Amino acid sequence: MKRSRLLTLLVGGVFCLAVMSLYRMLELMQGAEPQPRRDAPDEQDLSRLQQKIDRLERLLSDNNRLVARLRDSLLQHKASWERGGGGANVSSDSTHSQALLFPDANSRNVKYRLSALQLLDVYDLLPFDNPDGGAWKQGFEIGYRGDEWDEQPLELFLVPHSHNDPGWLKTFDGYYQDQTRHILDNMLQKLSQDHRRKMVWAEISYFSKWWNDIDDQKRATVKRLVGAGQLELVTGGWVMADEANSHYFALLDQLMEGHQWLHRHLGVTPSSGWAIDPFGHSPSMTYLLKGAGLQNMVIQRVHYAVKKHFARQQTLEFLWRQTWDSSPRSDITCHMMPFYSYDVPHTCGPNPAVCCQFDFHRLPGRRVFCPWRVPPQPITDQNVQERALLLLDQYRQKSQLFRSPVLLVPLGDDFRFVETSEWDVQFTNYQKLFDYFEQHPELHIKARFGTLSDYFQALHRRLGAAGTSLPTLRGDFFTYADRDDHYWSGFFTSRPFYKRLDRTLEATLRATEILFSLTLAEMRRFGADGRPDARFPARDHFRRLTVGRRNLGLFQHHDAVTGTGRDPVVVDYGTRGGAYCTSNPNPSKGAGLTVFPTINNQYPDYRIRVLIIDCFRSLIVFNPTEQLQTSVISVTVDSPDAHVVDAETGRPMAAQISAAWVEPSQVSTEMFQVRMSSSMGLLIGSVIGLLIGSVIGLLIHVAVALLRGRTSSSVLRLPSGRLQQLQVQFLWYGTRTGTNQEKSGAYLFLPGEDGPQVKSPLVRVSRGPIFSDITSCFQHFTHTVRLFHLDGHAGKSLEISNMVDIRSEVNRELVMRFVSDVANGNRFYSDLNGFQMQQRRTLLKLPLQANFYPMTSAAFLQDSGSRLTLLSAQSQAVASLRPGELEVVLDRRLQQDDNRGLGQGITDNKLTASLYHLLLEDRRGGAQEVGGATVEHLSLLAHLTSLSLSHPPITMVAPSDSQLPKLRPFLPLRLSLPCDIHLLNLRTLEDTQVRSTPGDTPLKHLSDVSCWSWTTGRVNLEDLFSPLRFRSVRHSSLTLLHDEPESAWQPQRITRLRPMEISAFRVQLD
């Protein structure tokens, strides 16, 4: 009560102050102006009036800035009180905001500004009112006196770039042929003409393709340009990856593919990141970049209100820190572009109408023009002064948003610099402007073409010299909005079929990488002088593996896994990924094994049927996790009389045979599902025999009931005995109605009212010794809830699978919603890239679509007693719109384009499977939080469940007439890794020098505060792959470009990992 009164008073005070200062300025102005004479001519009067208005405008804008600053500081006060800081916080906060209230705007070295930012707090502070900011529509008027640069001149780096999407409106190959190869060809020629010219390039998928097409002379020129610092390879990833839907495995894999390529062909190690187009930004990406040795990065697509706030606070440059990290170990310097876009109109300064005049590709007569109707002019001796000053004004205004007088101005757009003439007009006109600046030292600007490294080196030098520090920031930049209420939460689910395919490809690739590396090491052990046995087609396998890596890498592009490409482009991605998934993961090619892609089991029409009538079939099962686990293997067979035995011992195994359904109420007479539980060691290939018509222990359990019922509602019991209500609902979201209303599309989610609940399903129930399940068949989807009767973590969660088909719908999105009595308030947690959990706050001041966040693999709700976790096998949008609720968007079908360049709706929906595990855990007693209230992690049980959900056993079947030698289990990993350590990959590197193939082992230490058997992160590498031994082990950066010095191999080598840490080792296996 007291607080709110104080706040009211403060608000009143602030407005009084604002009005007073406005009044005072008017008074001063009147005093300063000479009184108009009655006999003066009208024109003079008018011009005076004009001057007066101009001054008044300037004063008003100054005043607006002051009021905005006051409002920010007030909101800061409010937030700190609401956080319940109490008396202890008041003193420190009040000194802090004292400084905020009276900043010394003249000095760049002021220390008043925030030194630690938390994005969740920024969201609490901001009103999200979107006022018109004038020329900079989403910002504010920027003022300066003009003498700010007298002491320290403005140092400007103009960074030419061309944003090349590896697939969007055209396929990867289409763009390469039509645009990209010309851009790169011209780059060689045009940069060579003048050593002052520079360029940055990000997409290694294109660069490597072009490299394959050029001759040695051109390759030498590339190396010379790179060596001279004229061409910089930035980020160095295979693509500029999406940061919402991509799993950190794939993010790291594509980064490693790019970095390894660069290292091999150019000897380059990237130092700066460049992510100007991904639709929102994640700290998981920054963790990987820092771990790979990058020091700096640039981001662009951030909510416009957040940008404005950061611009006002001069915090557009910050040290991005991991939420869970209390040390600066993971910090990376980040530059956030302040304005709407990365094109030229939105990069030189706040006024796009002016900046557009300095995009010389838009000169009259060329193909593009300025929509602000003021075209660029070629720079001549006559206009150079006027043009230079006009541009300088924009540079100076932009510079006011940063703490240092070093300024980064990108020069480029999508697929720019295709024609040689574009290079000429851009570089020659800008050079004339730069020359003019050079000849006029009184302007206090040093301008030149630069790369990102040039910029960041100058930035760090100037910051260091001035003793200015950058603030630290924790949090992520989701959900992105570029204007109004246009939140980009639609792409979190768009094309869900492909999002699921992506994760299947990922799991398949990882399993294949591990199997290949271990098999290769085994083959070398048996081969002569360290070379693999000649009968093992290592080269061929490695080539196929590389294709798989690159297809997965390509799919992480921000128009691929996001589902925002054109229909034929989506098909192209799908063909690349799908082909790999179904053909490649076969480490014993030639043995005639058939692989069951794990995804197929969910698609009835694509199930591979194993013929077992009159024969014995061997299944080979590979557990790709590093944990001993009991899993359920599922196979479709042609006889209900199947019998399962352990091939090694001949002993019968527990199995359950159930019906395969062709229609919701019609059972197939030709297909049957056999599910057997198998306790499998870590990274082990087990052999299981499949028999039919056995004389003993025929295990058939088909118990089916057809019911008419409603949506499922159930009660879950916690281990403590506590009961938890849980209901699953299915709902529709429509689009906005009315012809002028903007509607949802591939990127945007602009929902109308949420639709009615879906009702009256046909329900099937089956029970057996391995599992029991309930399947509800609705018109548009089938929903199965399954409980496995197994020991270990597999038996502790509910498996939920959906098969969705909304092809008959128009402008609708289907949602699965859990309604529980967990009292989570407005807070819930969703993961970022499967790497970490991020707290979310559902805010009423934001529209519904803004409260949806990406869920790559997990989300949970919790109160003081329990936690409800949804683990997901695919990326989707997630929200908790009301306390106790958690909902995911399953599929979206939208007939129209949403005006972000795609030019089409998304109507290529498919029959789409989705898979989850739902876990209810007791939080009483063991629950604790580390590093502040915003940091939470998945429990160890949830981690393990998520791991087996993402990496299910890989099943292969031997042909019936198999001449296979008697197979024995393959046990590469001698001991289970500690349960909180995950083997991310075991990847063989291409080494052109020695043709040997060392592997690398990124390990991740999962942090778990409520873990029931957590370790100290110690791994004994000596024992890891026994009997294989390490010849050498070197700790390295995440993409293996920066190795620790080689030390003598020590037996019993123990390596320690910190919580959440990912470590990479370059190892040689003997």
Ligand SMILES: [Zn+2]
């Ligand atoms: Zn793009």
